[in-house]
Amino acid sequence: THSMDFDDTWHPATHPSGAVLPALLAASQMLPPGTKPNGMDFLLAFNVGLEVQGRLMHFSTEAHNIPKRFHPPSVVGTMGSAAATAKLLSLSTAQCAHALGIAASLAGAPMANAATQAKPLHIGNATRLGFEAALLAARGMEANPLILDDIAGCSGFSAFYGIYHPKPLSTPSDHHEFLLEKQDIAFKRFPAHLGMHWVVDAALSVRNLFINYAGSFSPSLIRTIMLKIPVSKYINRPFPSSEHQARHSFQFNACTALLDGEVGLSSFTESSIHRQELRELLDKVVVEHPEDNVANFDKMYGEVALLLQSGDVLTGKCDTFYGHWRKPLSKESLLKKFRSNASHVLPEEKIETIITMVDNLENLSDSSQL
Template identity: 60%
Template sequence: MLAQRPGWAETVTDSFGLAIYGLKEGHLSDTLLHRSKRMILDTLGVGLLGTTSSVFSKVVQYSKLYNAHNTSSVWGNTAHTLSPQYAAFANGVAIHSMDFDDTWHPATHPSGAVLPALLALVETFPKKSRPSGLDLLLAFNVGIEVQGRLMRFSKEASNIPKRFHPPAVVGTMGSAAATAKLLGLDSTRSREALAIAASYAGAPMANAATSTKPLHIGNAARQGMEASFLAVLGLEGNQQILDLDYGFGAYYSDYSPSVLPHLSNYKWVLEDQNVAVKRFPAHLGMHFMADAAAGVRAKVLAKYDYLPIDKINKVTLRVPNSRYINRQFPASEHEARHSFQFNACTAFLDGSVSVSSFSQSKIHRTDLLDLLQKTHIENPPENQANFDTMYCEIELEMLDKETFIERCNTFYGHWRRPLSREDLLKKFKSNASAILPMEAVEAIIETVDNLEKVNDCSELISLLQVKESQKQSMNMTSW
């Protein structure tokens, strides 16, 4: 048993309950507000774009089966409302449908499990007492914080995962913490929400690179919210769920938890560890690979003035050993998003990777398939599967044995090289304008920029909808 600290918690689990309840607006630093607003804006954009995906269409159809109390909005269309749990589920799936959402270290997708749950929950409040933008920011950061703290209890969690997909583990806990905060649960019921959420958590990595993977984020958002609702009703779980190796520790072989800092000198994880914002919709490792391949392309063009595909003898990729992202001939968009080979060859041929790179016509084009046939993987032992320390290197060997080599240690968009505001806005506008008219896109940017000053954060939700008349004028089809 951990030694008790005066005025604080005896157990790790109690300290989390006390933190969820006790963290206040005054704990939000300028750095935290800046980073979390960037995360919110990016997540809204990728979620809106994700409503165009086939997996999103399927889960909306499914969720309508549970539409007893349709109080919460499905992003992108005023014609669809669902119960809050299933609105969170559908919007969460949209966010991860293209693997375009933010990524943290240790590895997880932090925002997608939290933001859709909070926005769906906001709409359940009476109109006269809906949370403010500052309330939303606080709850969002509490949800992010719980994920960050839990991951730091395991060194294993720092590496690219092999067994459990992290958003389905810590994301579920983050959703529970965030919704407990927004609901105003006391420390005891916040603790119970985490205990309940732990029994919802977990999804295997085997479903990576399939259309099922986006459900991991949707389920985390939905089930964390359900855990908070059940805690309100008095459901109880193990009071030491975060202390035990057969509690939350079951997800990690090296789980070593500790009590959270006292609130009087609290330091948020997000203040020390920024997130990565992706420039194209694919697994984070692909961004190292794409930047390296674009660098090799520039060297080849400088020598030949064109791409001499027929003169390439061999392409060697030196990458970390991670089986689920080693796919030489991806057959689907989801496999392509998780293929070192595909993203390397695409970036070499086109100069970059984009949303359109994952269309069936692009995946199966002849020049790409020919180059993939020449591509081989090497796993240098020092290149460990860790987003903070890994690198990707590409070497082109020509028929005359001349070689071109480029390595990427930190891609643009990584937490060590964050996107500029200009490029973040460019990404958001490109994604959101696929669904919304530009005046709504600009209004969302302004609202998020000033979120801490917004009296009723449901104003933000209303901007995420496009009316049928607007939809028709934008030549969009119904889901």
């Protein structure tokens, strides 16, 4: 899913599940009969993997905004994979600390590889390397157990996030609340960078206004398309030339929504990307970066204004798209997305079996059945 930019996204910005879930599936399958974790064990380990990622990002104000240096899944995803695997394998406290220390030495990938074929490697490596870190710790390998601390004069995890102020964990209790309970996850409706969902919903809104105004969508009546978006260089791509660039282009996604009335899987094919009518719309795009529109998934908005040949101006704005944690997808929408994606690789019977199993995961006696 990450190669399509179709995976879930959290705040502070990362893709939390992609690095954790495959590691737990592998660990469940690896363990011998009689030691298989049950569904509740699996769910707890999954939450631990997400909790570690969320806490590490909350320790840094730099991590709260759309990243510029390191791709977050390659950093916190590696740590989350190690933590989740260590939990599922029931490692000791000392072994868990060493697993995180080992994982820190395996973490990190640059944002410059976003919108390329190399980007999906980041999350694949994160799950693999975090998994390996936990296995190495289980075999006795040691690392700096204080890697997550703010070590004076020597960078630990702060090497990845410059403004980093870790806080001690409170003593666990029966009333412990996971970050996931306080901050839900965003699920995407179409396969593109999360930032695209704001401009697409804004574009669809103004498209409806335009059709009511003109009777149909007629690009010739548009003089200028104004996008008001946050400053974020790697997703500001005026004329994308590849599938991966198109998934990371405010301009492409806004114009596709205007032209087609939707953005979906077929929007990112070669034939769709290089359409003449789409290029003509892209030529009309002008970008503005309002000071109040910050590159932060909890605060940003997307605005699309059409300046018409007549002199009239039509505007659509979105500050919370459908799928954002403030406006979550319904279970029906989530199941529709899963069935659609899974249908490319699995028969219908297996798809429905997976849905039933996940719905009853807490009652599953052997999580390796997943």
